[in-house]
Amino acid sequence: MRGLFAPLGDAVEVTFPSSRDQDSLRSALADGAEVVIGDFTGELVLDADAIAAATRLAFVQMPSVGTDSIDVAALTARNVPAANTAGSNARGVAEWAVGAAFALCRQLVWGDRHVRAGEWPQMELAGRQPRELHAQRVGIVGFGAIGSEAARLFTALGCAVSYWTRRPRPDASATYRELDDLMATSDIVVLALPLTDETRGLIGPERLALLPDGALLVNVARGGIAPDDAVLAALESGRLAGAALDVFDEEPLQVEHPLRSHESVLLSPHVAGASAQSQLNLVVMVKDNVTAAVQGREVQNIVNGVNPQVRRR
Structure with missing residues (x-):
């Protein structure tokens, strides 16, 4: 991290919390921190107490698209701009969603698991009715950079694609549907929206019950939007x-x-956006925004509506 900002020379001093806990975070922030780069893992949360400790805080940059590990409202109340890396991993995550949909449709994970176990389940796999992706109706929940890119890729493969978002896009290539209608008419549902107070539990038991029997779910959004227990119950019910x-x-x-032992689940450790290209995009965006903040230029990708001109305290 220090090397990343070496071109700024003596204009910056890069420091880290002494250990990965909230007390050390607050202590480091209270020591005069002006520009803060958040923790992409979400382990160190920039909550209201941490923000209050940072009396000189002028700008927060998240090295991720998600902002659920920072208290956006508290930053806004302090008139501190907060930015993410919107779009940095859009193609990478969209490709993961398409790849996962292929894997589910063709039962690739199930087949791999059983062949590795010494079996040859040719007829059994055929009996699980593998599908061709182009014949599936795809519904995308959320239509930001990731959702719109996923829609483009699924459309290119011949799928009928619809989407839902709070603000319909007049120029979208996909068909807008109200959320309940989308759930009821989609063979594959892709979740690609941020976790907020409004979206937590959005795809719960009631909405999952609207799906056609045998539907598939791809979640590249955040945990809690479709609660794990609700997904498991929908899997067990068929x-x-x-x-x-x-x-x-x-x-x-x-x-x-x-979920770890369920035959029909493909599991991934929150790495849909971890392609080499996506990570490079992210690093460049963080470097450019922090450099702009230090040099007095406007920063990009503000998520809380605060003036993008960073003002030192």
């Missing part, structure tokens, strides 16, 4: 024929969680 999950209510996923 409403969901399969799920590809990159995110979970609690991360890491508990060792004994039933």
Whole structure:
């Protein structure tokens, strides 16, 4: 990290919390921190207490698209701009969603697991009715950079694609549907929206029950939007024929969680956006924004509506 900002010379001093806990974070912030780069893992939360400790705080940059590990409202109240890296991993995450949909449709994970176990389940796999992706109706929940890119890729593969978002896009290539209608008419549902107070539990038991029997779920959003227990219940009832999950209510996923042993689930450790290209995009965006803040230029990708001109305290 220090090397990343070496071109700024004596204009910056890069420091880290002495250990990975909230007390050390607050102590480091109270020591005069002006520009803060958040913790992409979410382990160190920039909550209201941490923000209050940072009396000279002027700018927060998240090295991620998600901002659920910072108290955006508290930053806004302090008139501190907060930015993310919107779009940095859009293609990477969208490709993961398409790849996961392929894997679910063709039962790739199930087949791999059983062949590795010494079996040759040719007829059994055929009996699980693998599908061709182009014949599936795809519904995308959330239509930001990731959702719109996923829609483009699914459309290119021949899928009928619809989407839902709070603000319909007049120029969208996909068909807008109200959320309940989208759930009821989608063979594959892709979740690609941020976790907020409004979206927590948005795809719960009631909405999962709207799906056609045998639907598939791909979650590249955040844990808690479709609660793990609700997804598991939909799988066990047969409403969901399969799920590809990159995110979970609690991360890491508990060792004994039933999702780990479910035959029809593809599990991933929150890495849909971890392609080499996406990580390079992220690093460049963080470097450019922090450099702009230090040099008195406007920063990009503000998420809380505060003036993007960073003002030192």
